[in-house]
Amino acid sequence: MNNLDRSNVTIVGGGPAGLGVALMLAQRGWTGITVLEKRQTANYYEPDKSFSYQIDGRGQKLTDLLSLTTKLADLSVLSTDFYFTLIQKSGKRQTRKLPIADPNRKPGYWLPRAALMELLYQEIERDWRSVIEILFNTECVEIQQHPEHLEVITQSSERGRLTFNPKLLIGCDGLNSIVRQTLTKIEDRSHSFEIQQFPSPSSGLKYKVLTLSPQFPLSERAGDLSQSTMAYGIRSIFKKRKKAISLGLLPFKNPEQPRTANIITYPDSEIWQLKTPAEVEQFLKQAFPQIPIDKIITPEEIARFTFSKGGTFPIPQYCSGLTQLYGKSHPDRTGTAVILLGDAAHCFPPDIGQGVNSALEDIYIFHNILAKTCDDLARSLPSYQDLRQPDIQALIRLVQISYPWQYNQDPLQKKIWGVNFLIRLGLSRLLPFMFSPHSIMLIQNHELSYSEILAKSDRTTQLLSILGGAIVLILITVFSV
């Protein structure tokens, strides 16, 4: 595993992190890179994973490095062009620019997950086929520990059982990572790879995604069509906690592409209890009388939606161990170096839009460290661990505090959040050397690390507590005189 031997990499998981790190390593001159992906294709359509991402300045560090940002821009709606139309239960519509986008920051690019995956995949197919092999339909089923190295075992319907003995094993296999689970077992005494979970008001919420026809009609009026580049929030007429729902639509560049509408609500909501497509259709028609449901959603889609399991927002979580070295450390070693990237190492609800961006930033930071150590894994991996771990810890805290009340779970908490946001915004404009804006705005500054953002946010919280305490003391003094 010396700096001349940049070969023999196995990446488990071909999501954004897996394909992104394969491209980064190929660009650095690594060869013999195999990506194992259990899905059938890179952009395999999974209706309940058909959400949109905003690739912000943080994610763009990697797309810049891979010279992909221009192509990304061609596929995306720019965040500075992000307009949101709220359709009230009465049918009244209000369109506004997203209020919390910071105009001084690098704009982000909104695109569907499938479009991002296709972009990364096509880049591999075009330029890197000789060094990157993607094995679709291939699931990593086991990782065995040998005295000097780890052995990866896969199962595939076409290829049967395959084994790999990589020098570099990268876990990009998401929330239920088999790579991380294996490290947890092997390193059970240190507990480094055990997942640590932290509560958040948005975790546990259930979501399903409805696929709508492209440029669907917004009313019975001829020509009153939705715009693909516009985000929509459509409120139901139901008010009760267990019945009220909203449809949330993010913008797409391609007007011919079917739209997707997220329904995110409590796990015990009435909509999740409905058993038949007829019940769901009736519920949607009653909930949204302001839009022509039967012209927007096909009966087949209603049936798919009814029987799909949907997903649940995960609890914010991370493992403190990110890397491990097995085998001898001299230059001609035959051991295995292991690194966890993306959701395999840190996973959380989508409140602050950092899931994919933090995964891409992991890869960018790994690249910088490889560049500094001439790709010597024995030095790179401990450096990555030391540099990235505090940031991941800060990121998880930021997820807990930044914007967890946005899903209308609790109108009072949402209002308190709004007041807090405005106080911080006002004070940071008035006294910028003392106060910082809300962390949801600071996150847009990709030049700040997550640790720096958390430190700024905590400092403002402390100052606000002191200010609040002083105001209370003054009021007590004034009224007691």
Ligand SMILES: Cc1cc2nc3c(=O)[nH]c(=O)nc-3n(C[C@H](O)[C@H](O)[C@H](O)COP(=O)(O)OP(=O)(O)OC[C@H]3O[C@@H](n4cnc5c(N)ncnc54)[C@H](O)[C@@H]3O)c2cc1C
């Ligand atoms: C509803 C929802 C909305 C979201 N919205 C946003 C958003 O707006 N912005 C944002 O930044 N993030 C968002 N995220 C988070 C984002 O999707 C993830 O952070 C991102 O996908 C992480 O990428 P990854 O490559 O690490 O993991 P994944 O995307 O989970 O990819 C892991 C891959 O590994 C494969 N795999 C797993 N196990 C194996 C195995 N044993 N063998 C072979 N292959 C395997 C899987 O099939 C998958 O393709 C959202 C998540 C959810 C659930």
